[in-house]
Amino acid sequence: MASDTSRFDLFVIGGGSGGVRAARMAAQRGARVALAEAAAMGGTCVNVGCIPKKLYAYAAHYAHDFADAAGFGWDVGEPRFDWARLKANRAAEIARLNGVYEQLLADAGVQVLRGWAELLDGHTVRVRTEAGLQTHAARHILLATGGTPTLLPVPGAELGVTSDSMFDLEPFPRRLAVVGGGYIACEFASIFQGLGAQVTVLYRGEQILRGFDDEVRQFIAAEMIRSGIDLRLGSEVRAIERGSAGLELTLDDGSGLQADTVLFATGRVPNVNGLGLEAAGVRQGRHGAIEVDTHYRTSVPSVYAVGDVTARLQLTPVALGEAMAVVDHLFGDGRRRMGYEYIPTAVFTHPNIATVGLTEAQARERFGQVAVYRSDFRPLRHTLTGSGERCLMKMVVDKATDRVVGLHMVGPDAGEVVQGFAVAMKAGATKAVFDATIGIHPTVAEEFVTMREPVR
Ligand code: FAD
Numbered sequence: 001m002a003s004d005t006s007r008f009d010l011f012v013i014g015g016g017s018g019g020v021r022a023a024r025m026a027a028q029r030g031a032r033v034a035l036a037e038a039a040a041m042g043g044t045c046v047n048v049g050c051i052p053k054k055l056y057a058y059a060a061h062y063a064h065d066f067a068d069a070a071g072f073g074w075d076v077g078e079p080r081f082d083w084a085r086l087k088a089n090r091a092a093e094i095a096r097l098n099g100v101y102e103q104l105l106a107d108a109g110v111q112v113l114r115g116w117a118e119l120l121d122g123h124t125v126r127v128r129t130e131a132g133l134q135t136h137a138a139r140h141i142l143l144a145t146g147g148t149p150t151l152l153p154v155p156g157a158e159l160g161v162t163s164d165s166m167f168d169l170e171p172f173p174r175r176l177a178v179v180g181g182g183y184i185a186c187e188f189a190s191i192f193q194g195l196g197a198q199v200t201v202l203y204r205g206e207q208i209l210r211g212f213d214d215e216v217r218q219f220i221a222a223e224m225i226r227s228g229i230d231l232r233l234g235s236e237v238r239a240i241e242r243g244s245a246g247l248e249l250t251l252d253d254g255s256g257l258q259a260d261t262v263l264f265a266t267g268r269v270p271n272v273n274g275l276g277l278e279a280a281g282v283r284q285g286r287h288g289a290i291e292v293d294t295h296y297r298t299s300v301p302s303v304y305a306v307g308d309v310t311a312r313l314q315l316t317p318v319a320l321g322e323a324m325a326v327v328d329h330l331f332g333d334g335r336r337r338m339g340y341e342y343i344p345t346a347v348f349t350h351p352n353i354a355t356v357g358l359t360e361a362q363a364r365e366r367f368g369q370v371a372v373y374r375s376d377f378r379p380l381r382h383t384l385t386g387s388g389e390r391c392l393m394k395m396v397v398d399k400a401t402d403r404v405v406g407l408h409m410v411g412p413d414a415g416e417v418v419q420g421f422a423v424a425m426k427a428g429a430t431k432a433v434f435d436a437t438i439g440i441h442p443t444v445a446e447e448f449v450t451m452r453e454p455v456r
Contacts, residue, residue, distance in 0.1 A: 027108040036115060087167070150266060179262065354419075
């Protein structure tokens with residue numbers, strides 16, 4: 001057993017969004033920092049999350065663009081999709097990003113250790129490297145180990161896959177069954193439908209995208225169905241078997257469904273197994289999530305945790321914000337705070353969804369009297385394409401203060417549009433400020449500053 005008692009100011013476990021940001025920022029502030037990562041640098045977002053997902057969403061949108069081009073006078077012939085080329089190009093880009101992350105850490109002076117790390121106590125980490133076990137002492141330890149997808153406990157579940165495997169499927173699934181109704185389920189359904197698969201979504205709930213505004217949920221469900229996705233609500237998988245013509249799913253109503261691939265997008269749990277939390281006395285909550293206080297400090301004062309392992313808002317910018325708050329708390333003036341209100345988020349379905357602030361139902365519950373502005377229209381682009389695709393834009397205003405407290409969009413580049421409006425909402429913009437803002441014409445986004453009459 002190799003042993004190293006070098007003392008670090010900060011030892012980060014996990015080289016994903018939160019861990020890399022914390023390690024880099026702490027080192028830039030002069031701290032002696034180590035980071036342990038067991039897999040590819042960059043974590044979920046870079047390797048099997050946001051980035052490859054968005055690249056594949058771009059790929060899928062081309063299918064719609066080719067179809068739309070005819071109305072603008074273009075004849076593009078019969079498009080042919082090469083799955084192997086997309087996978088290879090994505091893999092090359094992700095490998096480049098892995099290198100960028102490693103370089104960023106090296107440039108900042110962070111000592112990177114490749115291997116599985118576990119806590120021995122509140123100041124000691126053991127890393128299982130290729131060279132053997134190494135033990136390191138640290139003044140502070142940051143747990144940023146992220147989350148991991150789960151399979152449903154049904155017979156034959158092991159025949160299915162999780163989102164981690166979707167980027168390298170071989171061969172391309174002609175028939176894809178997606179189990180789940182959250183944003184990851186919806187995104188993969190849209191992506192693979194766009195790429196040419198026949199997609200069935202099986203969701204046990206009443207409507208997909210729980211937590212989003214109800215009108216947004218209904219609207220995107222209708223758009224997904226219109227684009228050809230077989231969306232089955234109130235539907236559960238009972239069992240999966242391998243048959244002669246692929247995977248055979250048995251559903252709760254007794255009916256069957258055949259698929260080449262079954263994706264379980266049924267939730268993620270914190271990555272805490274084998275992390276030594278019990279040994280160190282770190283308190284955990286539901287599904288093993290690490291409990292933290294407002295400074296991201298766990299029940300062990302020298303141990304902190306950020307990102308998905310704390311199972312709060314599982315988004316990369318949230319992990320980054322939390323990481324920077326921890327570094328500021330430990331090595332800065334401690335004034336930086338992560339605000340959880342008005343965090344914008346997007347769902348890269350076709351069309352995209354983006355949202356910031358409260359749903360209409362949440363706003364009614366919190367403020368009582370709200371005004372709702374809503375517009376549902378065919379975007380200019382589709383006046384020539386013949387596509388029936390529509391766009392939904394919705395704003396919720398607190399009547400007492402006139403403040404815009406919820407803003408929702410389903411339409412092209414919704415994430416790009418809503419990011420800007422999120423700044424205004426964070427700054428407390430009222431409906432009067434929106435009204436006084438001049439639109440950019442002709443755009444879809446101008447609709448948000450030209451909504452005059454509330455619908456309720
Ligand atoms: P992670 O990025 O998961 O990093 C954790 C790292 O810790 C991993 O690299 C892991 O290998 C390592 N690790 C774990 N345990 C150990 C150990 N004991 N020793 C050493 N290393 C260890 N978010 C968005 O904001 N926008 C999106 O569009 C988006 N799309 C997504 C799509 C998918 C399919 C998925 C799955 C997630 C998506 N997310 C998205 C969520 C986002 O990826 C996560 O919120 C973010 O990566 C969390 O960062 P993190 O630092 O907490 O953990």
